[in-house]
Amino acid sequence: MTTWDPAFLTVPPLTEAEDRLAPPHKLYALRTLPMGDIRAVGFDMDHTVARYRQPEIDELAFKKAARILVRDRHHSPWLLEIEYDPAFAVRGLVLDGLRGNLLKLNRERQVVRASHGSRPLSRAEVDAIYSRRRLSTAAKGFRSIDTLFEIPESHLYAQMVDGLDRDLLKAENYLQLFQDVRWAIDTAHRNGEMKAEILAHKAFFIPQDPDLALALGRLKRAGKKLFLLTNSEWSFTDGVLSHLLDGLDDAHPRWTDYFDLVVVSSRKPAFFLESPEPHALEGHPNCFSGGHTAWLESVLDARGEQVLYVGDHIYGDVLRSKKNASWRTLLLVPELERELRLLEAKADDLRHVLGLEAARRRTLRRSSVLQDQLKRNRVRRHLLGMRLSPDALTALDQEASQLTASAEALQRRADQQEREVRNLMQSVEAAFNPMWGPMFRDQDELTRFADQIQQFACAYTGKVGNLYMYDPMATIYAPVPTLPHERVD
Numbered sequence: 001m002t003t004w005d006p007a008f009l010t011v012p013p014l015t016e017a018e019d020r021l022a023p024p025h026k027l028y029a030l031r032t033l034p035m036g037d038i039r040a041v042g043f044d045m046d047h048t049v050a051r052y053r054q055p056e057i058d059e060l061a062f063k064k065a066a067r068i069l070v071r072d073r074h075h076s077p078w079l080l081e082i083e084y085d086p087a088f089a090v091r092g093l094v095l096d097g098l099r100g101n102l103l104k105l106n107r108e109r110q111v112v113r114a115s116h117g118s119r120p121l122s123r124a125e126v127d128a129i130y131s132r133r134r135l136s137t138a139a140k141g142f143r144s145i146d147t148l149f150e151i152p153e154s155h156l157y158a159q160m161v162d163g164l165d166r167d168l169l170k171a172e173n174y175l176q177l178f179q180d181v182r183w184a185i186d187t188a189h190r191n192g193e194m195k196a197e198i199l200a201h202k203a204f205f206i207p208q209d210p211d212l213a214l215a216l217g218r219l220k221r222a223g224k225k226l227f228l229l230t231n232s233e234w235s236f237t238d239g240v241l242s243h244l245l246d247g248l249d250d251a252h253p254r255w256t257d258y259f260d261l262v263v264v265s266s267r268k269p270a271f272f273l274e275s276p277e278p279h280a281l282e283g284h285p286n287c288f289s290g291g292h293t294a295w296l297e298s299v300l301d302a303r304g305e306q307v308l309y310v311g312d313h314i315y316g317d318v319l320r321s322k323k324n325a326s327w328r329t330l331l332l333v334p335e336l337e338r339e340l341r342l343l344e345a346k347a348d349d350l351r352h353v354l355g356l357e358a359a360r361r362r363t364l365r366r367s368s369v370l371q372d373q374l375k376r377n378r379v380r381r382h383l384l385g386m387r388l389s390p391d392a393l394t395a396l397d398q399e400a401s402q403l404t405a406s407a408e409a410l411q412r413r414a415d416q417q418e419r420e421v422r423n424l425m426q427s428v429e430a431a432f433n434p435m436w437g438p439m440f441r442d443q444d445e446l447t448r449f450a451d452q453i454q455q456f457a458c459a460y461t462g463k464v465g466n467l468y469m470y471d472p473m474a475t476i477y478a479p480v481p482t483l484p485h486e487r488v489d
Helices: 056-071 077-081 124-131 146-165 174-190 191-200 210-221 234-245 293-300 314-325 334-346 345-385 392-431 448-458 464-467
Strands: 039-043 092-095 102-105 111-114 142-144 225-229 261-264 287-289 309-310 328-331 460-462
Touching: 056 077, 056 146, 077 146, 092 146, 102 146, 111 124, 146 174, 146 210, 146 314, 174 191, 191 234, 210 225, 210 464, 225 293, 234 261, 261 293, 293 314, 309 314, 314 328, 314 448, 334 345, 345 392, 448 460, 460 464
Parallel strands: 039 225, 039 309, 225 261, 261 287, 309 328, 328 460
Antiparallel strands: 092 102, 092 142, 102 111
């Protein structure tokens, strides 16, 4: 009889306490996701299957782009002296290349926060420039910071705007700087130097996640067809994924064994818009470069909502696959874990803010009733004054005096409550980012980034490994949508 050694059990049995998922390990459904109907699950690689160590990889891109600008575009060596600040920018910002500004937009595409270079702009300055109008980010000179790869681009552009304003750099205008930064960042990723350094130090730049192989293996055992769809070329993809997945599971000794189809150099979002022929990679079965949506669906025998695609790019991965292929989508938000941790740490302050704001609104409501009663008193005094006795007029005047005093006291209380709410909210938001606040919200408004997630993602989570704790054949339910009158306080 065979005796099993407990050490061979790679996954320990769950206790009842462990069965309750911590918030960072959850999938957050925005639309009910019937996993039993999903036949194929696809993954982007960069910042999805592969999670890079930040801010180290951002600093690498920042430094290499700065060197390229000095070497090839002959910008001042002053750029090489700048230290990368990982806390400067957050995902979801918009670059205004015409004016040298970075912008945070709400869901109505209005500017709620901004900086000129690295200098924060006041509310009055923001209103003078953008007039609280809805902004078209598709216009010339605007660029959305939708991916983690673009975070160092934001900081480098801001520093170059500062340099131009201080006469440390030479350029025709802010737009030229914008175009130079775009070119330098693209060149840093495209010329191979950065990728070579990452592959040379894989253990440092690419942390391993034991849950990744478990999640992919569970999906395979449930009969799902898995595919990789990445813009990275084969050599980099092979180097990264062999580091992450090779030798972790006897059933899948090589990383390619997890996937029924591998597509590299896919040119997303063009992959969902055009139809070039795929090219087979010699010596690598089921691996291709290029291709298009209809071809991939035919190979996998899964179409439209039978496909779930997991990626980190709100436009290239989620919006385009949803709009043009009708795929279901799971957005990877690696920053989510930190945001959840801060929400938990600031929970008491946030509850206090909600209490203060509710009290402020009650105070204003009472004040408005008193103001209306005062107006009624004045109207009666005006209309009936000639017919009222002196005592009646005196009584009206006394009532007016009392109403005025009470309304003014309530207004002073409301003003004090507003200051307390504002100060406490500023403190809470600064914990997320001193300049930009949280990624998903600005005070009581959703950001443009959060609104895009709501519009186009079926669900979102922090890492691919979180899929392991979900039954691949079960339904992941979204919250039941409600109108305000249906909510139970």
